[in-house]
Amino acid sequence: MIDLNWIRADPERAAAALAKRGPRTEFHQVLAWDDQRRELITETDRLRARRNEVSSQIPRRKQGGEDVQPLFEEMRGVGQRIKTLDEDRSVLERRIREFLEQLPNVPDDDVAGGGKEHNRVLHAWSEQPPYDFDPRDHLTLADSLGLIDFERGAKVAGSGFWIYRGAGALLEMALINYCISRNVAAGYELMLLPHLVNAQCGYVSGQFPKFGQDVYRLAAGQDSDGGDTVSTAEAAEGSDGQILIPTSETVLAAIHQDEIIAADTLPRKYCAFTPCYRREAGSYRSHDRGTIRGHQFHKVELFQYVAPDQSDAALAGMVEHAESLVRDLGLHYRVSQLAAGDCSAAAAKTCDIEVWIPSMGSYEEVSSASNTRDYQSRRGRIRTRGASGTALVHTLNASGLATSRLLPALLERYQRADGGVTVPEVLRPFCGLESITPGAGAG
C-alpha cells in the first residue's frame, strides 16, 4: 500500500511515478474523500471531548443532588451524532482503502517505465552451451530417462501437474537441498511453513486483491458465498476460508504482522521451501511445457526484513547470492532489471535471474528478487523502533531458487550424446548420483 500522505504531499509526483507502470492514476477523488474524512474526525473528536467531559462530571453532580436528566438528554443527542458521523467516516475510509489497495507500489527512480520490452539486461554469465551432437529438449530427456511422469500426473491431478520419479525426484530434491544449505550458510534462517494460510496473508504480501483469482482457495464454512476467489473485503476481514499458498513469500511477508521488531534484531533473513500452488487461469501451455509452468511447483524462497535505509544494499546482496547459486550449477544465465510494468504489484524494483533453456531458445526466470520497500509492511503494520520513534521496515523477497524451472535447464545443459545426463558436481552430495543413464527408468 502506498502512503496516502505521500500522495497528498505531491499528487503530481505520485501520478508521474505510477504512470511508469501503466495508465495514469487520478487522485482528486481520493484526496477529496480524505479531506472529508479529516473533517469528520475533527468534528467527532470535538463531540467526544464534550461527552467525556460531561461523563466525568455526572457522578459528582449526582452526588451533589443535582438533576442530571437534562445532561442525559443532551448526551443522548451527542451520542447519536457521533454514531452518525462515524458511519459516514467508515464509508469514506472503506472507499479510500479500496482505492489505495488496488494501487501497485511506486517504482524506484532508476526503474524504467513501460512494459517488459523495456527490461534491461544488466549482465550475463557464461555462454549458451555448444553441442557436438543433436541435443534433446528437457521433455524428451525427462521422459526417456523416466524422470518425470506427466501423463500420470495429469491422470491423478489434472493438466499442469506432474510426478517426479526415481532419479528425477532425487535430482529435484537435490536441487532443493542444495539451495537450502547454501542459503543457510549465507545466514538465512530456514522456515518450514504452513501451505494453507488465511487470506489475510495474501493481502499483506500484496497478492490480493489483484491476484485473488490465481490463488486456490479452500471452500469456506457454511457462511461462505461459495465463490472461489478472494475479495478485498474478505481478505481485510480475514473472515473466509484458507488459501493454498502461491509462494512462500505470502507467508513470510505476514509472519511479523502487527509487530514492532526490535531494531537490534534486524535484518531478519528467512529462507523457506514450499510447493507453490497457482491456478494460472487463462494461461495456455503451448510455450511453457514440461515443468516450466504448472499448478504446483517447487521454490526455495528468501525473505528479508530490514531497516529502511538498508534495503538497497539488501537487494543487491540477495541478487548476488541467488546468482551464485545458479553460477555454481554451471548454468548460463542473465540478470535483468525489470521495467516498471513488468514488476509485481508490491515491488518497487525487481531483478530477475533467467537461465537459458536451449530447446526453448529463451531465458526463463528462476529467481525474481524484489525490494518492496514499505509496501508490504504498511499493509501488515510491520515496524521497528528507531531513534525517532517507530518506522515501517522494508521487506525484500527473492527466489533462491525456483527448482522446477531449474531442472529443465540442468537436464539440457548436462545431457550427453548417449542420451544420459551428468549430474553437476555441487548436486552429487545431495542425491548420491553422478550420472543418469538411459534405460534405467522405463514404464
Add this chain to the structure above:
RNA sequence: GGAGAGGUGUCCGAGUGGUCGAAGGAGGCGGUCUUGAAAACCGUUGAGCCAUUGUGUUCCGGGGGUUCGAAUCCCUCCCUCUCCGCCA
C-alpha cells in the same frame, strides 16, 4: 469432533458500569550510592489518529449491540489452554 477455561501494556498480572491508558510486579532506560559490579533507593518506560503542539481523540483479541457513560453487561467471530475422542 465433544466439554470446560481464558484472551488486558515488552512480559507476568489486578481490575466486573463512571476521573482506567489502566494497580502491582518483572524487564528496559536514566540517576543516587560504589574503586567497579551487585543490592537498595529515586525517576522514567505502549501504539495510532486529528490538530499542529492540545485539560484533544482512539485503542484492554476482531466486529456489532445496550447505556448519558464499557476493559467491565449482551451478541457474534477468531485464537489459546485443559480434559475426552481420533490420528501420522
